[in-house]
Amino acid sequence: MEEIPMKRVFHMRNTALAAATIGCMASGSVYAQSNVSVYGVLDTGVEYLNRVEGSGSMTRMPLNTGGQTASRLGFRGSEDLGGGLKAVFVLESGLSLTDGRYMQGGRAFGRQAFVGLSGSWGSLTFGRQQAMGQAALMASDVIGSAVYSLASLNSYIPNQRMDNSAVYQGTFGNWTVAAMYSTARDGLPPSNCGPQQSKSGCSGYSGMLQYDNKRWAVTLAHNANKGIEGSGFFGQPPGLVYDNKSHDNYTFLTGYLMLNTTRFGGGVIHRELRSVNETFRSDQYFLGVRQPLSASIVLDAEYIYLNANREQANAQLLTVRGSYNLSRRSAAYISAGYLKNDAQVGYSVSAGTPVPASPGLGRSQAGMMVGFRHSF
Numbered sequence: 360m361e362e363i364p365m366k367r368v369f370h371m372r373n374t375a376l377a378a379a380t381i382g383c384m385a386s387g388s389v390y391a392q393s394n395v396s397v398y399g400v401l402d403t404g405v406e407y408l409n410r411v412e413g414s415g416s417m418t419r420m421p422l423n424t425g426g427q428t429a430s431r432l433g434f435r436g437s438e439d440l441g442g443g444l445k446a447v448f449v450l451e452s453g454l455s456l457t458d459g460r461y462m463q464g465g466r467a468f469g470r471q472a473f474v475g476l477s478g479s480w481g482s483l484t485f486g487r488q489q490a491m492g493q494a495a496l497m498a499s500d501v502i503g504s505a506v507y508s509l510a511s512l513n514s515y516i517p518n519q520r521m522d523n524s525a526v527y528q529g530t531f532g533n534w535t536v537a538a539m540y541s542t543a544r545d546g547l548p549p550s551n552c553g554p555q556q557s558k559s560g561c562s563g564y565s566g567m568l569q570y571d572n573k574r575w576a577v578t579l580a581h582n583a584n585k586g587i588e589g590s591g592f593f594g595q596p597p598g599l600v601y602d603n604k605s606h607d608n609y610t611f612l613t614g615y616l617m618l619n620t621t622r623f624g625g626g627v628i629h630r631e632l633r634s635v636n637e638t639f640r641s642d643q644y645f646l647g648v649r650q651p652l653s654a655s656i657v658l659d660a661e662y663i664y665l666n667a668n669r670e671q672a673n674a675q676l677l678t679v680r681g682s683y684n685l686s687r688r689s690a691a692y693i694s695a696g697y698l699k700n701d702a703q704v705g706y707s708v709s710a711g712t713p714v715p716a717s718p719g720l721g722r723s724q725a726g727m728m729v730g731f732r733h734s735f
Contacts, residue, residue: 395436397735402430403456404692404730406506408709410718420457421506421711426680426694426730429462429504429517430454431470437477447482448474463520464547473526481529488526490519491537491567492611492628495580498571499613499624501647502661506728507678507696509628509645510710512665515593515609516628517710519582521563522546523554533572539565544584549591552584560587560603573617578626580611592632596669599634607632622649641667657682671702671721689733699723 402425411417423429433451440446451470453462463469468487475484496516502508504517521541528537544563546553552561567580584592586605595607613626625646632639647661663676678696685691698708700721707716708726718724 393436393438395434397432397434399432400428400430400732400734401454401456402426402428402730402732404728406709406711406726406728408707408716408724408726410722410724411715412705412717412719413715417716419711421709421728422455422457423462423711424504424506424508424510424517425456425732426506426692426728427503427682427690427732429470430456433471440476444476444478446474447477447484463518466547470520473524475526481527484526486524487520487522488524488539490521490539490563490565490582491580492516492565492582492609493519494537494567494569495578495611495613495626498576499578499615499626500645500661501622501624501649501659502678502680504710505678505680505694506709506711507676507680507694507726508661508710509643509663511676511696511698511708512643512663512674512706513594513628513630513641514710515607518593520545521565521584524563533570535567535569535571537565537567539563549593549595550584552586552590556587556590560585561590575614575616577614578611580613582609582611584608595632596639596667596672598636599632599639600636602635605633605635620651623647624649639668641665655684657684665706667704669703672704673701674704674706675699676708688735689731691731692729694728694730695726697723697725 403420404426406419406421408417431451431453435449438446449471450468452468453470455462461467471488473484473486473488475482504510509516521544523543524539524541526539541563543554543561544552563584565582569578570576584607586601588602590601592607608631610629615622615624628643630641643665645661645663650658652658659680661678665674667673676696676698680692680694682690682692696708698706700706702721705717705720708724709716
């Protein structure tokens with residue numbers, strides 16, 4: 360038998376080691392498959408409002424939202440870590456198409472910004488995230504975060520987010536459970552409640568239990584926002600003062616029912632806002648229907664009633680919307696809304712910009728918007 364030279368043996372060993380290293384790297388790359396996608400919604404149009412205090416009427420492009428939803432730009436990604444485990448992230452900006460600015464107080468990724476892990480057990484994520492009341496409205500509120508909507512009577516509805524938060528969410532069959540905790544819920548106005556203000560007084564939490572079999576669903580969710588002296592809350596009535604015992608709590612009971620292609624959705628949002636000088640309570644009821652009239656035409660309608668514990672502080676809103684789907688991603692629409700205020704409140708029918716669109720105390724207001732939406 361021919362004797363193999365020692366130099367050749369070393370060369371064979373080094374080649375085998377290199378091959379094994381490359382094999383391990385290749386094996387690792389099988390698990391480290393990453394996927395990043397860019398997505399967004401662009402929604403805007405022209406709105407007309409009557410009875411605007413100080414000018415009589417107004418024609419504008421709404422700042423905060425469109426006739427169907429709020430504009431946004433997002434990045435979503437995941438990486439397969441093996442064994443059913445994934446790394447996930449979302450970065451999502453709110454945009455104003457009227458002037459190109461960032462929404463949510465000028466944050467670059469004000470709608471969502473989180474990273475975490477997901478698997479068969481659910482997901483655990485950290486960052487700026489949506490509270491569970493938002494999830495409770497996703498399928499039951501047929502109008503959504505549009506210009507004439509639940510947000511017209513409470514600006515907190517489209518601003519259910521918490522900074523510095525940890526969220527667990529898991530879906531098991533038809534059931535979904537979720538829990539959220541924030542060490543400092545929001546450092547920008549109007550909240551003014553970040554980590555620099557307080558170590559614990561600015562915290563918040565949220566939870567949800569949902570049953571959904573795709574034909575009908577029921578969701579129970581709760582958001583709790585703590586306050587301190589000098590802090591505030593979205594959609595707060597005038598005249599309230601806050602201290603370290605203040606809070607703004609919401610309980611959502613919502614649901615939907617599918618009858619063939621018709622979706623009925625509704626629910627109640629109970630609010631308890633505790634301040635130094637008053638505990639403000641309200642119940643916001645809503646009932647809506649979505650009816651496809653053809654493959655391209657969809658009609659939405661919703662009635663909203665706000666019942667508050669202040670004297671003559673209730674309001675009612677009726678909104679309708681017709682959409683024509685030009686494609687799977689593009690649609691033109693016409694929206695209309697009519698709001699009736701009690702004597703001591705002056706809500707605007709439009710959630711586009713709160714000021715100066717108010718009709719004045721005790722006055723009703725009507726609005727109409729023609730717009731276009733494109734998603735990608």
